[in-house]
Amino acid sequence: MSIERIDPELCTGCGICVNSCPMDVIRMDEKGEKAIIKYPEECMCCDYCELDCPVDAIYVSPEKYAPLMVSWC
Amino acid sequence: MSQARVVETDVLVIGGGIAGCFAAIKAKEQGLDVTIVDKAYAGKSGSSIAAGGWWMVFNPEWGHDHDASMEDVTVNGEYLNNRDWDEIILKEAWATYRDLVSWGVEFPVASDKIEGYWDTYFTGPRAARAPNLPWGIVPLRHRKTSPVLRTQAEKVGIKIVDRIMITDLLKQDGKMVGAVGFSYDTGDLHVFKAKATITSGGNNCFRSPGFHTACLTGDAEAMAYRAGAEITGKEFPDTHFNLANYPAWKSNAELYAAYMYFTDAEGESINGTVGFDLFMEFAVHAGRGPVIWDLDAAAPGDVEAMREYVRKRANPVEAERIGLDYTRGGKYPCIGGSAAGVSSQQTSGVWVVDTKCATSLPGLYAAGDSCGARVCGASHRGPGFGVTGAAVTGKRAGLGAAEYALQAEKPVTDEKELARLKELIYAPAQRRSGFSPRWVTQVLQNTMIPYFILYIKHGERLQAALTIVEFMRDHLVPKLMAKDPHELRLTHETANMVLNAEMILRASLFRTESRGLHYREDYPRRDDPTWLAWTKVKKKQGRMNILKEPVPREWWPDLFKPYQQRYPERFPRE
Numbered sequence: 001m002s003i004e005r006i007d008p009e010l011c012t013g014c015g016i017c018v019n020s021c022p023m024d025v026i027r028m029d030e031k032g033e034k035a036i037i038k039y040p041e042e043c044m045c046c047d048y049c050e051l052d053c054p055v056d057a058i059y060v061s062p063e064k065y066a067p068l069m070v071s072w073c
Numbered sequence: 074m075s076q077a078r079v080v081e082t083d084v085l086v087i088g089g090g091i092a093g094c095f096a097a098i099k100a101k102e103q104g105l106d107v108t109i110v111d112k113a114y115a116g117k118s119g120s121s122i123a124a125g126g127w128w129m130v131f132n133p134e135w136g137h138d139h140d141a142s143m144e145d146v147t148v149n150g151e152y153l154n155n156r157d158w159d160e161i162i163l164k165e166a167w168a169t170y171r172d173l174v175s176w177g178v179e180f181p182v183a184s185d186k187i188e189g190y191w192d193t194y195f196t197g198p199r200a201a202r203a204p205n206l207p208w209g210i211v212p213l214r215h216r217k218t219s220p221v222l223r224t225q226a227e228k229v230g231i232k233i234v235d236r237i238m239i240t241d242l243l244k245q246d247g248k249m250v251g252a253v254g255f256s257y258d259t260g261d262l263h264v265f266k267a268k269a270t271i272t273s274g275g276n277n278c279f280r281s282p283g284f285h286t287a288c289l290t291g292d293a294e295a296m297a298y299r300a301g302a303e304i305t306g307k308e309f310p311d312t313h314f315n316l317a318n319y320p321a322w323k324s325n326a327e328l329y330a331a332y333m334y335f336t337d338a339e340g341e342s343i344n345g346t347v348g349f350d351l352f353m354e355f356a357v358h359a360g361r362g363p364v365i366w367d368l369d370a371a372a373p374g375d376v377e378a379m380r381e382y383v384r385k386r387a388n389p390v391e392a393e394r395i396g397l398d399y400t401r402g403g404k405y406p407c408i409g410g411s412a413a414g415v416s417s418q419q420t421s422g423v424w425v426v427d428t429k430c431a432t433s434l435p436g437l438y439a440a441g442d443s444c445g446a447r448v449c450g451a452s453h454r455g456p457g458f459g460v461t462g463a464a465v466t467g468k469r470a471g472l473g474a475a476e477y478a479l480q481a482e483k484p485v486t487d488e489k490e491l492a493r494l495k496e497l498i499y500a501p502a503q504r505r506s507g508f509s510p511r512w513v514t515q516v517l518q519n520t521m522i523p524y525f526i527l528y529i530k531h532g533e534r535l536q537a538a539l540t541i542v543e544f545m546r547d548h549l550v551p552k553l554m555a556k557d558p559h560e561l562r563l564t565h566e567t568a569n570m571v572l573n574a575e576m577i578l579r580a581s582l583f584r585t586e587s588r589g590l591h592y593r594e595d596y597p598r599r600d601d602p603t604w605l606a607w608t609k610v611k612k613k614q615g616r617m618n619i620l621k622e623p624v625p626r627e628w629w630p631d632l633f634k635p636y637q638q639r640y641p642e643r644f645p646r647e
Contacts (some may be wrong), residue, residue: 019235022113022288024257024559039559041511046285048117048216069515 002043003060006035010057017049017058025049041067077262077495080234082108083478084471085251085267087239088293089115091460092441092467093273094222095169097231099471100271105478108232110254110265112274112562115233116223117216118288119275120442120463127210128173128180129166129457139163141207146458150450151589151640152605152630153420157428158446162458162465163208169464170211176225178218180211210456218460237263238562239292241494242270242300242437243486249300249436250484253494260502260558262495266486268478271430271470272297272423273440276311276415277573279518280566283315283411290566291414291573293443297423298572302432303609303620305445306421307573308580309590310527311453314353315411316397317363334370335407337361350452351592353409354528355645364409369402376400413522414573417590419448419462424609424622429473430466436477440470447607451589501564507552510563514570517545521574530581531594539578545571575617580608583619587644597647599640605629 003025006017011034017026018035026049027038035057043060050058083105086097093109094116101107109115131137146159174180227233239254243266251267277291278284294304335353337343343356343364353364371379379399397405416422422445423432430438430446439445441463448462501510520541521527526534550568555561586600587593605624610617630639 019114020117022118024113024236024562042287042563044280044282044285044287048285051216067511067515069519070512 002045002063003037003040003049003058005059006037007057007059008034010055011035012055012057014054016052016054020048020052022046022048077264079264079266080108080232081266081484082106082232083268084108084271084474085110085265085269086271086273086471087252088112088119088272088274088441088443089223089226089233090119090121090273090275090441090463091219091222092444092463092470093271094219094226095172095464095467096271096273096438096440096471096474097226098222098229099468100475100478101226101229101231101471103472103475103479105475106232108234108265108267109226110234110237110239110252110263112236112238112292113288114235115226116219120286120289121219121222126213126460127456128170128213129162129461130170130209130211131163131166132209135209137209138207145207146449146454147628148641149452149454150420151452151599152450152628153447153589153607153624154450155447156628158448158466161428161469162448162462165465165468166208166457166461169461169468172464173218173221176221178221180213206456208457213460234263238565239265239274240296240498240565242272242296242434243484243490243494244300244434245485245487245490247435248481249434250486252296253491253498255498255558255561257558257562260561262498264486264491266484268481268484269436269438269474271438271440271474272443273467273470274443276418276421276442277570278412279414279521279570279574280514281411281413281518281522283408283413284313284415286412286415289415289442291569292566293439294421294423294576295569295572297432297434297437297439297443298576298610298612300434300437301612302434302437303424303445303611304422304576305424305607305609305622306447306580307416307576307610308584308608309417309420309451309453310410310577311412311415311417312351312354312410312528312590313412313415314364314407314409316366317406317408334367336365336367338363338365340365340367350642351409351528351590353407354524354592357409357524358529359645363406366405366407368399369404371399371402410522410524410528413518413527414570414577416577417449417451417453418442418459419444419446419466420450420453421445427473428469429476430470431473431477436481438470438474438477440467444470451591453590498565499561501553501555502558502561504552504554507554508549510553510555510560510567513545513549513553513567514563516549517542517567517570517574520545521577527577528592529594530592532582532585533595535578535582539575539582542571542574542578546575576610579610579617579619583608583621587647592644594646597644599636601630601632601639 274293
């Protein structure tokens with residue numbers, strides 16, 4: 001499913017990944033302390049968040065993923 | 074979300090990739106106040122994130138041949154290349170390379186020893202069909218270039234505003250005076266008032282998951298079109314390919330760079346030319362797919378060349394993650410046209426009327442992938458023209474916009490027009506019923522991305538797709554809904570993609586011939602007397618109108634030369 005996890009134990013809250021993502025998948029949590037996966041549907045598997053993370057807290061899976069197409073919505 | 078932030082500047086640059094950064098830096102050098110606004114993070118977003126290609130260097134002292142270069146790009150571009158622009162890019166490529174070095178970009182080869190002829194990087198039968206490039210190319214380190222450009226832009230005092238979705242250009246008394254958009258973090262309205270505006274927002278793609286360019290949703294062309302500009306070249310699709318099993322695989326450097334040997338599913342070689350072409354799509358259309366990248370056929374020398382190339386490019390390699398080890402061979406299914414919806418680089422885009430990147434709208438300049446300079450004509454030539462073309466058109470746009478801004482008056486914006494645009498921006502957030510942008514995007518993908526619509530074209534199928542896209546334009550786009558500012562961005566992107574789809578289909582229907590990357594099954598030959606011309610779409614009384622702009626006579630091929638000699642590449646059934 002593209003971006004799979006941001007390890008909250010490792011995340012230092014630096015926010016680099018938020019700016020690395022051109023798709024606005026990642027945001028800081030409400031307290032502004034940790035990065036969270038907010039909009040996974042938009043992930044394009046570019047891996048830039050993972051590559052830019054200074055503490056290797058992010059994992060992007062190579063598995064293909066597409067949301068199910070429902071009739072209208 | 075109603076608080077408006079207003080920025081006043083001399084030159085506004087929309088999109089901070091390679092083209093936008095070059096444009097901003099050159100405009101700033103003229104002593105002006107310059108602002109870059111980016112949909113994501115200037116220096117990291119757009120095509121620049123994938124710009125691990127080749128920088129062109131052209132230096133006659135090193136044996137680079139001017140006439141051979143012009144001939145190469147002209148034959149490959151099938152006579153639709155703008156030769157004035159090709160001359161400029163060859164001439165100015167060296168200066169952009171020196172700019173990058175002086176700003177701190179490290180190239181993996183020493184600057185006094187430019188290698189990079191085609192055969193240095195390419196092996197196998199695909200390369201054997203092409204002679205050396207007549208110009209030089211230097212491999213770029215993936216993702217290492219544009220962050221340096223951002224740092225340089227900040228250093229010289231350019232203002233950068235990140236994470237703003239620009240929706241529309243501002244017009245006052247027939248002149249372009251900035252742009253409006255919103256923050257998808259806060260939802261706040263942002264108004265940029267500028268004496269001159271440069272659009273460098275990249276190309277369009279349909280959010281296809283086959284390339285890391287899903288952030289490019291044709292915003293630049295869409296907003297320029299809505300403002301009344303002319304958009305050219307939409308009928309020529311980009312055909313970058315990638316691995317089917319991991320479509321967003323970034324390490325495709327190996328795939329592009331080294332052992333370019335492909336077969337159909339039966340194992341028969343289907344190698345096309347060395348420019349970008351439709352060879353994969355032709356095989357699939359003939360029922361011989363999937364296309365296979367056949368590493369088993371690679372000789373030890375090919376593997377060594379690949380290893381060397383990957384080392385020089387210093388690409389992040391996560392090949393292991395998908396079980397790919399190119400040193401051990403293997404057969405890997407490929408997808409053609411993986412950046413579906415992208416049109417040929419710098420051939421498609423906002424029509425520029427001169428070599429200063431001015432558009433038909435006073436005060437609006439275009440650079441990079443959204444600049445319709447027609448650099449490579451009907452088929453993207455590949456190494457060198459993409460990123461270096463972005464830098465050169467960027468520089469030229471920066472200088473052109475600065476020259477204009479220096480004599481322009483302080484921008485005045487019409488409050489009524491601002492109120493109208495503001496209402497358009499936030500309308501999806503007000504709706505309580507309608508359609509989600511993700512669903513509409515998915516319908517659009519399913520309509521446009523099939524190979525038999527976007528690549529292997531036929532009038533009947535194009536018309537069928539156009540009927541659906543027109544329905545989407547009239548019935549789905551006006552009812553897009555957004556729950557939050559993030560989704561508000563999606564609604565505007567979706568509307569822009571639908572508009573780009575209509576441009577692609579209309580331009581493709583209009584060009585009743587085949588040429589370069591545009592293949593019509595119902596018109597499988599080039600038609601020189603009729604179609605040595607560019608297409609332009611333009612809004613007229615609210616509808617999409619399409620125009621033909623003839624290629625100057627002096628750039629035509631010799632029509633007494635036999636067809637087969639004018640055009641070395643064959644289309645199926647021509």
